[in-house]
Every structure is written in C-alpha cells, then in structure tokens.
Amino acid sequence: MITLVPLSGFLGSGKTTTLISAAIAMQRTGRRVAVVTNDPGAGLVDTNLARGGLDEVAELAGGCLCRRLPDLAALLADADMAGKADVVLVEASGSCADLRNTVVRPLRERYRGRMTVAPLTAVVDPLRLAAFTRAAERCEPEPDLGYVFGRQLVEAELLAINKTDLIGDERTAKLEARLAADYPRAAVLPYSATTGVGLEELIRAWTRPNPALESQGAQVRAVRGEPKLDFTRYADAESQVAWLNEAFRVTAAESAFDAVAWAKTVLRQLSEWSAAAGYFVGHIKLAVRTPAGLAKLSVTDTGAPPQADRAAARPVEYGYATINARVVCPPSTLDDAVRAAIAAADKAHRATSHGARPSSFRSAHRRYQPQRLAATG
Structure with missing residues (x-):
C-alpha cells in the first residue's frame, strides 16, 4: 500500500529541501520513495535537483495540484502497480x-x-511568518499573497516549522507554542531540512498509522466552521506573480569560469534590483549543471543574499543553467531584470550565455477550476 505525503507551503519555505532530505532519509531505511514536483510552468530547478539524488521523480507542470488531480492519481496508480514506490512525496x-x-x-x-x-x-518559514505578522500588527491591509499564506496554515493537518537552525531553540519553542494555540486542529513539529534536526520526527508523523485521518467523518468535522476559501482573492494572488522558468547554456569566454560565482552574481543582481524597486520576491532559484557537478543557489526574500544549496567543485568550460523566479511585478519587468543580471554575470566572470530569452508569464487560471477524479466503475 502506498503512503502519499502531500506538502504545501509558501514560496521559499523550503519544501523542496524538505522533500529531498526526507526522501533520502527514508531510502536509507529501505523504503522505496518517489517524489512529484508541481508548478504552473515546466522546467523546474527543483525537479532537476531531485533527480540528482533520487531514482523516481516526476513533474506535474501546467497547473497546481488541484487542477492536476487526475494526473496525480494516474501517477500514483502507476507507481503502485509497477512497484516503484511505497511512499510518494508530493510538493504543491x-x-x-x-x-x-x-x-x-x-x-x-x-x-x-x-x-x-x-x-x-x-x-x-518562520521568517516569512514573522514578516506577515509584523504587517498585521501595524494594521496594514492584508495582501492577497498574505491571505494565501494564511489559508495554507488554516487547512494544514501538520504545521512543520522549517529553518529552525536560523532562529534558535528559544524562538523555535515560542513559535511552536504559538502555532499550537492558533491552530489547535493541527499538529506542530519543528525541524531543519538543511541540518536534518527533527527530520526523523517529521517522517514518523507521516508514516505512522493514523486511522482518524482516513475517516471521512473526521474530515468533515475538521473543516466545519472554517470560512470558505475566497476564490477571487486566491486567483488575484496568483495573477500578481510573474513566473519565469528559463533554461540556457553558459560557456567560458576564455579557458574556464566559476559557475558558483557566476550564479551568485546573477542572483545578487536580481535581489538588489527587487529591493530597490520594492518588488516582493517569493523565490529565485538558479541551478547550473556542469561537468564538475551541480551548482544550485537561491534567494528567498526581497534583498536577501544568495544562498548556495549545492556547489560545483571547480571552474568549468561550460554549464547548463536553469532559472526559476517568482516575483510580484510585471512579467516584462522581470524579463528585463533577468537579462541585465545575466549580462552582468557574463561580463564579471568572462562567460557567454547562449539562448537566454526570458519570457515570464502570469497564472492563466483567473477562475478557480479544480479537476475531479473520474467516477469508478
């Protein structure tokens, strides 16, 4: 029997790092694990990163999970029938x-x-939660993206506090107590996907039997009294974000270039641009696959410095870059910023980018249209 683990969480919360770290940990105990990534667009940094360490990886592109439910069900049926996995981690x-x-x-x-x-x-992400909380305490109007963030917390059955290595034990304990009080229907677990502290407890919460969650009656009682999702605000939030998935080749203008340093320059330029313009950054991820290995870096907040999640070991002659950016700004503005950042990195590190033609988009799903499973016969 397959165990499906559904993961939600706001942009930049660390879902992919959690997914990969947990999958690797479960594989070490003999479990057969598959992962499924999901996005409105195709060509994800996360998918390539997962494929670097896991055997069974699938990508559901072209819409969020609620719109790709039949496709997800088909993937689960295939994994079950072929014996590919007994645990499937799905990242929304x-x-x-x-x-x-x-x-x-x-x-x-x-x-x-x-x-x-x-x-x-x-x-x-405790840092993102703190930012939205400070805005509420200042009585600022709740942004539509803040509304989506709050809905993710309300509907969760398990609140997994990631990045505890960044906030320390005392702040973690206070946040755990606060979330337990604010969301009494959900379990709360702190952990760090980066260091692995608390990850085993999170995996146990996913894989131990819990008959109550399989009861339809329990599920009905769990959602009774909650306000319904405001579909208009949800659609408006999605439509405010410019989404960019772009892949291209980078080669050394001379003998070799440092892919990590090149990627840091691209992301630093984009982070500084977002801060100067006041644009909200959900995340910007950049991966460069090279003969020396994979370099993967990210920015998860406006003005934040680039963080290296994985670094290639030595300078190389070429690499294949993939950039994913989620920024609240006009798509054409994001395209211009990405072109300028790539040009600046090429100049600084004596590299040449080929085929980099950024083409951002907004979510096409202005109307909320979840897909239903076909009737069984």
Whole structure:
C-alpha cells in the first residue's frame, strides 16, 4: 500500500529541501520513495535537483495540484502497480491553497483501504511568518499573497516549522507554542531540512498509522466552521506573480569560469534590483549543471543574499543553467531584470550565455477550476 505525503507551503519555505532530505532519509531505511514536483510552468530547478539524488521523480507542470488531480492519481496508480514506490512525496506549488478539499479529501475517499494519505503538511518559514505578522500588527491591509499564506496554515493537518537552525531553540519553542494555540486542529513539529534536526520526527508523523485521518467523518468535522476559501482573492494572488522558468547554456569566454560565482552574481543582481524597486520576491532559484557537478543557489526574500544549496567543485568550460523566479511585478519587468543580471554575470566572470530569452508569464487560471477524479466503475 502506498503512503502519499502531500506538502504545501509558501514560496521559499523550503519544501523542496524538505522533500529531498526526507526522501533520502527514508531510502536509507529501505523504503522505496518517489517524489512529484508541481508548478504552473515546466522546467523546474527543483525537479532537476531531485533527480540528482533520487531514482523516481516526476513533474506535474501546467497547473497546481488541484487542477492536476487526475494526473496525480494516474501517477500514483502507476507507481503502485509497477512497484516503484511505497511512499510518494508530493510538493504543491508555493501559491497553492485549498489542497485539503480539492486533493487530500478526494484521494482519501476514493482510495480508502488502498492508499494512506498522510497529514496534509504545510512547511512554515518562520521568517516569512514573522514578516506577515509584523504587517498585521501595524494594521496594514492584508495582501492577497498574505491571505494565501494564511489559508495554507488554516487547512494544514501538520504545521512543520522549517529553518529552525536560523532562529534558535528559544524562538523555535515560542513559535511552536504559538502555532499550537492558533491552530489547535493541527499538529506542530519543528525541524531543519538543511541540518536534518527533527527530520526523523517529521517522517514518523507521516508514516505512522493514523486511522482518524482516513475517516471521512473526521474530515468533515475538521473543516466545519472554517470560512470558505475566497476564490477571487486566491486567483488575484496568483495573477500578481510573474513566473519565469528559463533554461540556457553558459560557456567560458576564455579557458574556464566559476559557475558558483557566476550564479551568485546573477542572483545578487536580481535581489538588489527587487529591493530597490520594492518588488516582493517569493523565490529565485538558479541551478547550473556542469561537468564538475551541480551548482544550485537561491534567494528567498526581497534583498536577501544568495544562498548556495549545492556547489560545483571547480571552474568549468561550460554549464547548463536553469532559472526559476517568482516575483510580484510585471512579467516584462522581470524579463528585463533577468537579462541585465545575466549580462552582468557574463561580463564579471568572462562567460557567454547562449539562448537566454526570458519570457515570464502570469497564472492563466483567473477562475478557480479544480479537476475531479473520474467516477469508478
């Protein structure tokens, strides 16, 4: 029987790092693990990163999970029939909400007794939560993206506080107590996907039997009294974000270039640009696959410095770059900024980028249209 682990969480919360770290840890104990990434666009840094360390990786592109439910069900059926996995970790898009009603409950109802659906887990970035909280305390109007962030917390059955290595034990304990009080229906677990502290407890919460979650009646009681999702605000939030997925080749103008330093320059330029313009950054991820290995860096907040998640060991003659950016700004503005950042990095590190033609887009799903599973016969 397959155990499905659904992960939600806002842009930049660390879902992919959690997914990969947990999958590797479970594989070490003999479990067969598959992962599924999800995004409105195709060509994800996260998918390539997962494929670097895991055997079974699939990407559901072209819409968030609520709109790709039949495709997800088909992937699960294939993994089960082929014996490819006994645990499937599914990562939703960072702007996705209402997963409990549109994905988790339908799967539990359809596959009761044939598949276990673990608690819907929202990966929580404590720094992002603090920023939204400070805005609320200043009585600023709640932005639509802040509304989506809050909905992810409300619907979660497990709140997983990530990045505890950045805030320390005392702040972690206070945040754990606060979330437990504010969301009494959810379990709360702190951990760090980067250091691995607390990861085993999180995995146990996903994989231990919990008959209550498989009960349709329990699910109905769990959502009773909660305000319904405001579909207009949800659609507006998605439509404010410029999404960019771009892949291109980078070669050394002379003998070799440092792919990590090149990528840091691209991301530093974009982070400084976002801060100067006041644009909200969900995340910007940049991976460069080279003969020396994979370099992967990211920026997860406006004006933040680039963080290296994986670094190639030596200068190389060429590499294949993939950039994913999620920024609240006009798509054409993001395209111009990315072109300028790549040009600056090429000049600084004596490299040449080929085929870099940024083409950002906004979510086409102005109307909320979840897909239903076909009737069983």
